[in-house]
Amino acid sequence: MDERAALALIDGTLPAAGDDAAVVDDLVVTTDMLHETTDFPAGTTRYTAGWRAVAASLSDVAAMGAEATCAVAVYAAPAFDPDDLEAFLDGAREVCASVDAEYVGGDLDDHEEFTVATTAIGRTEDPVMRAGASPGEAVCVTGTLGRTAAAVRLFPEDPERANELFRFEPRVAAGRALAAHASSMMDSSDGVARSLHQLAEASGCGFAVEGGALPVHPAVESVAEDDADDRELAVHYGEDFELVFTTADPAAARAAAPTPVTVLGEVTDDGVTIDGESLPDRGYTH
């Protein structure tokens, strides 16, 4: 059983699971675990690790259209170097402050591999779920795609730039602003292709996307080997943590959001296509 099959099992048995965050009363709650070998390439600073680990959970709060309330983290490492730990806490605190949330600490744990478990909590009376898209609506994305893919390739030669790209801004303010306009929403943590398939499955619809509309991050061009690679990095690599959403009124959504919004295409009855060809349901599997 791979992770997706196991997640399907969890979804089937836990009514509150299966969206970007669980909804309990007026709270949304989301938790993640990140490991050095899979999530923090060589050259990732502890400041960036703290920022990014907490930001990944805040992104799930954003995807529910919720305010971000607070975040906690477990910091597990083979040794507790004070500089490392302080840098991690600085990153965690600063990304929380950037979205008006509080970083309220957590726990420390001895572990042979540097591992971080983060949880973020948000509040909303009216969460935006993955289900809710209707044919004829527009499908949109915030910001740009491919930022993380570019960072991973840049780490060996330009770690400073790579760290900067790794410290993405969680789209909490955009999520709040879009909540009034979006019929469905999720984040693009597994890549925009996987997000489209997951929204399609949850909403019982399809998508027709135009490849030329994809807002590719400028750093992707500098690292991509050719056009096919460029497309792969922007569409399938994932971990961009942008918001993918559907709306009946993209102009209003764009006007409301504090972040650039790009219309990728439209909601259809079924099938996920890019320029008329089937878009594979393939992305980053965490």
Added chain:
Amino acid sequence: MDERAALALIDGTLPAAGDDAAVVDDLVVTTDMLHETTDFPAGTTRYTAGWRAVAASLSDVAAMGAEATCAVAVYAAPAFDPDDLEAFLDGAREVCASVDAEYVGGDLDDHEEFTVATTAIGRTEDPVMRAGASPGEAVCVTGTLGRTAAAVRLFPEDPERANELFRFEPRVAAGRALAAHASSMMDSSDGVARSLHQLAEASGCGFAVEGGALPVHPAVESVAEDDADDRELAVHYGEDFELVFTTADPAAARAAAPTPVTVLGEVTDDGVTIDGESLPDRGYTH
């Protein structure tokens, strides 16, 4: 820097940390990570692991005198065996149900060692902190001590009984009932000796405890080698997850709590003693 020194660094830099759970508005939030090699002895079932991991976080909610709202967990393992995962989820769900909380899922992660990160969230308008004890008050504990120590010794010969002992009841209902009576409170996750020292430090007081008053779990006698070992298991081993609290009215506290409450001794000006001798600040270091 060991874990306690590192925790002191976190406490010093994060105002919301340093108690059993962080307090944010009317929420209390707590997070933990548990590993197979350090926290789940051979013979621990995945059902027990799910129960116990989530219960450990719910115990921190209880220690704040809060209602338990919900819990999430990250389940990290080298493979996702469906039976293991379902058993874990059953344990997690059932312990939540036992304290009127919702288990709302979480995340899965590939990891070479079975590792669980849990977060629990509670609500209270009036959290009970570690600071607040005053000389002359009584210091009390719920339930019994040494249950986990006994379980660890019983795993090789009687895993069924050991699993049963490992699945402790989080004292959420007791914590709620005691909130109106307790001047300070925490859980005994590092052992009652460490808890007394931590309450003493937070409250700026001392404790004089009577050894004969300690409510030792009946299973301890069956595994202890002698009286000194019995005392060690009950006082220092820890992971009992009982509530240690101070109160000006122990009779009212006992009447209110749905769990047995034992008076251990009294709050003094300084020093932590047992039968007049200094009680070492030593316990289970996670």
